[in-house]
Amino acid sequence: MRNPETRIRLVSAAIVLMLMALGARLWELQVVRGEQFTKQSFVNRLRIEHVPAPRGIIYDRRGNPLVKNAPFYSVALAPQLMPEADLEAIADFLGMELAEVGGIVQRHRNAIEPVRLRGGLRFDEVAFIEARTSDFPALVIDVDETRHYPYGDTVAHVVGYLGKLGPEQIRKKDFRDVPRQSFIGQWGVEKMYDSHLRGKPGRRVFEADAVGRKLRLISEDLAQHGNDLYLSIDLDLQRAAVEAFRGRAGALVALKPDTGEVLALISRPSFDPNLFSRGIDTGNWLRLVNHQGYPLLNRALQTNAPPGSTFKLITAITALEEKVLTPNTTMIANGVVAKGPWRYRCWKRSGHGKVDLRKSLVESCDVYYYKAGELTGINAIARTARKFHFGRESGLNLVKEKKGLIPDSEWKKRVKKEPWYLGETYNASIGQGFVLTTPIQLAKMTSWVSNGGYAYDLTLIRAEEPPEPFEKIDVSPETLDVIKEAMRGVVADEKGTGRNAMSKIVEIAGKTGTAQVVRLREDESRSFDEIPYNLRDHAWFIAFAPLEEPEIALAVYVEHGGGGGAVAAPIAKVAIEQYMRSLESHVQN
Template identity: 50%
Template sequence: MSTDGRSSEKVLAAGYIIVALFFVLAIRLWQLQILEGDEYRKISEENRLRIVRVAAPRGIIYDRNGTPLVRNTPYYYVSINSQNLRNIDVPALADLLSMDRDSLIEKIKGRNQQNKYEPIRLKDGLSMKEVARIEARRSDFPGLEVDVDVSRDYLFGETGAHLIGYLGKPNRFQYKNPDFRDVPSDAFIGQWGAERLYDKVLRGTSGERVIEVDALGRELRLLSEKPPVRGEDIKLAMDINLQKQAEEAFGDKTGALVAIKPDTGEIIALVSKPSFDPNLFARGIKYKEWEELSENRKLPMLDRAMQSQYPPGSTFKIITAIAALEQGVADTNTKVTCDGSISYGRWRFGCWLKTGHGTLNMHKALVESCDVFFYEMGRRLGIDKIAAYARMFGLGRESGLQLVKERSGLIPDTKWKLEKKRQPWYLGETFNAAIGQGYVAATPFQMAEVTSIVANGGYVYRPSLLALASAPQPVEKLNIRPETFEAVKSGLFGVVNEKGGTGSAARSSMVNICGKTGTAQVVGTRRDSKYVPEKYRDHAWFVAFAPYEAPKIALSVFIEHGGHGGEAAGPIVKRTIEAYMRIEKNENRQAPD
């Protein structure tokens, strides 16, 4: 051979180097396939498989008579496949979607970097007109897609909005909450009211589609499918007709109304005014609309029935009266003389009627709402006994409904004063507490509960937002004598129906209404409401039940800066109760048994 020996040696050396190079490749293969193989296998599966959650049709919310309050409606949104971004004429697209250019560009830039094949949502809550326009020009924008979700129509708009609530997109915290783990990432969930409280029931179980996709995110085939399970319907205790009429009775006043069935604890109306339109939220609230709502001085988003507390004023005299009769510090014949005020040390506590009521008994004191009589009752009872009775009726604590983050109200006593204010209790404060002023505070919902318990003669029912299929067992029967309830109820009948009663504005020729007015002071001294600017005017209360003989409805009405309770709230009470009586009568006629 002509190849010389040295050359042959070099070829041999090259051979060794080449074997070494192959060794390097083999080691790298070992590293990728054996050492890190499981990890890469997982990534390749994730590459290929997508789990798409399919939202279940949401359960429908009905009122107690089976009237649907909501409807599931398609909700359109437009998105673009991120693969097609490069060839998009942004100004033309902005035009088509009637968006301004900058916010469109921002949307595109802010897309999900983790999953770059996910379509980018450009605009939500399209109208049918917009959908038609986009569909017509879709061929000009490859990758543009109109998709549909399910949202809600709230059939009664603002009526009962605080109770029914609304749907919205999950927020940042809800995404992390395990309760929402199986909710499709852009499905709507209940964010307020019954929609939120019963979300789990209404939501149903979302289905799952395991699909195989290619690198462009195109669906290749369906590997497995679990159909969604429709959410359950719920039936609210609320009566939409009653709710509607109560809200109409409110007019443009600010305040709350809570109506309860005394024999079951069902909440048949819950008004908080001003209200809002839940449809705004369900179709994706616009920033401007939200700003308007949240910056409205009248706070339409505040549930005044549960989220605002005020001194209950004279409506609290019901508690003081029951405590006095039960504790034996007074009976129905006990008389107190009111000459317009009572003096205590250097302090003078006035009655609202400066000329005085003269000598009166419990019945008359309730009817005419004499403050001096109840100062005396308070003095005889002491604050701790008053507080104990108030708590028996559910005051000073949350209802546990969890419809909203509710206020607990406040029932002060000596212990509370010592702990919170580091001061002893003064008798003057007892006087104030006995007539529902001073530290005492309650929500309209709590006062409705009190009224309901008085109306049914001491049975405490768990308040229920849902219609009950059968008569519930009371949670407890208060240890209060029937005679006490009879005496107080007859007083409350007098408030509305007797001469000199403070609640005569609620008197009805149709039904015997019982009630108690109240006025919560806004500024120190009482003034005649009509000549005071609205924001300094007192808050008006009216609690009532009817009929006297066999109560079917108990309610509380609260009107912010309404002035005197009887005048401002009386007509609302009357109208609401009469409406309910009519509804009841119709029902009984329709369902003879």
């Protein structure tokens, strides 16, 4: 070796330099970034486990549970073992496609919590997987809770369903304590009262090794059970009414007149909320969304429909309050009113003959209301309608509601850019033309007429003490008494249109409505079955019972059902009788 001194010195220098580089890196890692790494090394071995809080139970007003909690088993992959896991064997073992497992793993590459592969395992499947944990150490069984709705679609539109915490919800303050993978109320009461029902999940902090084996429990916050909720709904009434619809589309809203509690809220067709409890699959979702009958639509609150003759209550109240008529004012109704070239006909072509106010409601004479409307004018009718909260939301906040429509001359000018015509008053007087209402609005009107004009806030929660009415409707009690007596006649009189609602166990008062969807030509007369479904009349029936100190007031809407007296009245009768019976048995108990 030539110049060994120099060459060896060079090597020495290189070695010292490289040692200094190592020292500098040590300084960087241990001193400059030491604190950060210390924190990481601590967090590294902590595993936080969420203990789901049992959700509160939702009961009906008599304590029947409308929902139950049930365990939900799923098989998940421990993230620390994911890189080494034999996905092919796991897919094979779980009966899944390799591509599916691979996709899930790919999406959750950086997961910290176990990654769910398949949920909704049966108990025997759980046992099968647990028996082979030694072969598949990466697999863990996760137990969570899920909701089971024993009454299926019967109360679905009230109780609602659960869904995954949505991406925009995660950021909201209300859901700060909610673990990411949780299911929360996404519809109906489950959503409205979610924070009341959901409770607070517990937390267990474990010291764990890199494989995720829990070695020592460090701390534990117990899960706090969610609060239970008692609804104002009467399950037996709800079920009986659903039955009475016999598969037809429509809605029913029943209220307790002296409290504003909702006793029943039905929208048909409905859906099975159990489908949603653990995330609805695409097939079921598409089936619901594309269903011809729109099962997800809450018809009680989201249907704008002409109220038909049920709206005659408003016209009659207006005429009495404006004193353009008295209860004894009679008219001769011969089935038609002529105005210029137009003819306004009664549903009864032959006419009702000599008619007073009571008879006009009992037999539902159209001509009487054409004339009453002409005397009061549209704007007075609209004022009365607004007193009864038509044209606005019910305040129930259950879903995004339809508001209905109460037209007047100002509205016509603003929206249609036209003056108001008398013929339009005729149509509005009998609840046709521009007038639109929702079933819940008619139920409210019925309730407030029945209790002498006291408006209560609507609620789905059982009232623990009698609430104060928030408003006394500005209509004289005498007027309402006249209306109520006429409504009694609708059901009780021989010629009443609502005789199908007559009950042997309770005196029911009501009013029928048959809302035209399209106007038939004058010479046209087709039988019900000949008319295409979506052109058939809507059937309405509003009713309350008993006559004195009413316990229940309701509105029945049968979409394209035909005549109100024939179709809607029997449903109302079933509902009211069921409620009166359960009231009685409840008092006895």
